[in-house]
Amino acid sequence: MSKDIKVPTLGESVTEATIGQWFKKVGDPVKADEPIVELETDKVTIEVPAPSDGTLEAISAEVGETVEVGALIGAIGAGDGAAAETQSTDDQDNDDNAETSEASMADENKSGDDAEIIELLVPSSGESVVEADVGEWFKKVGDSVEADEAVVELETDKAAMDVPAPQAGKIVEIVAETGETVEVGAVLARIAVGEGAASAPAQSSAPKEESKSEAPSDSGDMPPAPSAQKMMKEKGVDAGDVEGSGKRGQILKEDVMSAVSNMGSEKKDSAPKKSSAPREAGEGEERVKMTRLRQTIARRLKDAQNTAAMLTTFNEVDMKPVMDLRKSYKELFEKKHGVKLGFMGFFTKAVCHALKEIPAVNAEIDGTDIIYKNFAHIGVAVGTDKGLVVPVVRDADQMSIAEIEQEIGRLGVAARDGELSMADMQGGTFTISNGGVYGSLMSTPILNAPQSGILGMHKIQERPVVENGEIVIKPMMYLALSYDHRIVDGKEAVTFLVRIKESLEDPQRLVLDL
Structure with missing residues (x-):
């Protein structure tokens, strides 16, 4: 029996697409999940996989044709292997073959x-x-x-x-x-x-017919990702020459790009010098479809810039008191609480103290109303291989530093493993972004709408500073507070940042709630 190939649901407000290219022609064998046709919409380009094993029996929509969601664009019939299920011994006629096939199917259903x-x-x-x-x-x-x-x-x-x-x-x-x-x-x-x-x-x-392009690479038991297959074909790269970094060794598009780049480097010395002829339009470029998550990140960040009256104020903090405290108690802390004592616990606690004094930074605008939050759900920006996510430490103002570190540790592992739930990332009232882990010395973070404030932490660097009329070397960190000037005044923003600085330079204030 034939299996229809239909235009899948393409997302909210997208009702039609254009046939970009067919990866197979009528009569070609196909495998389940193998990309068979590319569709282009006004928003994205997607590859439609084969719904089952078999042979491409018909193509109902040609390249360039516009089709609606749910439209029939092709059909897959049983391949030679599937037809073999109905064969019997050589001395049986066609009727006997049909009876044998029906009996076999009945036995399968019974089992x-x-x-x-x-x-x-x-x-x-x-x-x-x-x-x-x-x-x-x-x-x-x-x-x-x-x-x-x-x-x-x-x-x-x-x-x-x-x-x-x-x-x-x-x-x-x-x-x-x-x-x-x-x-x-x-x-x-x-x-x-x-x-x-x-x-x-x-x-x-239907038995699967292994095609050359679908053969799993030696590095794992997963076939290459569709986009990786397409690029390998275009670049003339064999799967055996690419090391897969995906789950179970699957080859991803980034792996192919890396392999092509390495091959280019190896051949660079022996290759003849190219002429200085102008590069043709599009030459050397690579078009990669944005993931759904990346599209959302881009839209939300741009919306925040377009909506909020965003401004950033800076300060710097002497990190020596916190570093000395960590050094003195890190082993005892880890032994008792089962988690390492990091900087985020101190920063989160300092932010909670400052939010109590400057509640506008913890509020949001809804139309012509201001919504003040009598709780502190602190978002912690985490970079993953799929983009930026912001899991939330809920009710951080009610937690101890140890409890904050434990929750941040749990959320960080879940983010890296792709196991964050939606509940883990909703309801934040303020965000902390630690660009310092990547070596950033100073930056102006973008608001995580509809929040009105975000704190940027940066690299700790020893610098000469003047203290009591003398120049001394201290581990200093720049702090940046981006805020929505529609709701937070400059005086409030500066005061908020000063309170964080005071708490970190005198950690006892956090213990005494000062």
Whole structure:
């Protein structure tokens, strides 16, 4: 039976797309999840994967044609391997073959009767998040899964997260393919559990024909990502020449770019010197589609600049008192609380003290109203390989420094592993950004709307300063407070930063709540 290839949901307000290119032609064998056609919208370019194994039977929409969401653009029929299921012995006629095939299918269905079929659903991702893009599938049809084992990755406009299997069993159908946009509660896949799970028939059971371009690289058991496959083909790079950095050794587009760059460096010395002819338009450029998360980051940051009357004020702080305190108690602190004593605990506590004195920095504008927050939910900006995320330490003003460090540690690990929930990143009232970990000496951070303030921490650097008429060397850090001048006056902003400076240069104030 043929399986239709349809235009997937393309996101909010996007109703049509243009056929960019077909990666296969009629008659070509295809594998489930293999990119088969590229669609272009006014916002993004996406690759539509094959819904099952088989042979490309028909192409209904040609390159350049505009198609609507849900439109039929092609069909996949059973390949030679699938047809073999209906063959019998050489001395049987066609009718006997059909009867044998029907009996075989009946036996398969019977063997799967004992298996309970459960659905893998798109989980609730938090307030205001109603849809997500299907990212990488870690399993394919026919694979066994354990309870709580990651099956598929979803990308929202706020974070990427893995969806685990609710029970152990076998995947019998993948409903939502990579690149599709799905709503909360939608079915992603179906899993057979119970006594018949091992023999439950798979929805996409045609034997896979390994093509050269789809062969897994020697570095892992995952085929290259679609964008990586496309680039390898364009650049003439073999999978064996690329080291994959993705999950289970999967080759990503960045890996191919790195391999191409290294190859270019190796050949540079032996290559003849190029002429000084003008570079053609587009030569040497690489167009990469922005991820959903990166698009959201870009939009929110620009919206903040366009909306707020943003201004930044600076100060510097002598970090020696805090550094001496950490040095004296770091071993005892870690032994008692199970977490290292860092700078973020002190900064977060100092910010909470300052917010109590200057509540406007902890407020937000809603139309013509000002909403003052009588609590401090402190966002901590964390850079990940997929973009900037800001998990929130909730009720930080009610926590001790040890509790703050423990929560920041938990959120940091979850951010790096892609396991942050939407609840972890919502409701922040103020944000701290630590560019110093990357070596930044000074910067002007952008507000995390609708918040009215963000504190930038920077590199600790020994500098000569004047103290009591003498020049001394001290470990100094520049602090930057960006604030919304519509709600926070200059005097309040400067006072806020001075209070943080006082708390850090005299940490006892944090203990005594001064």
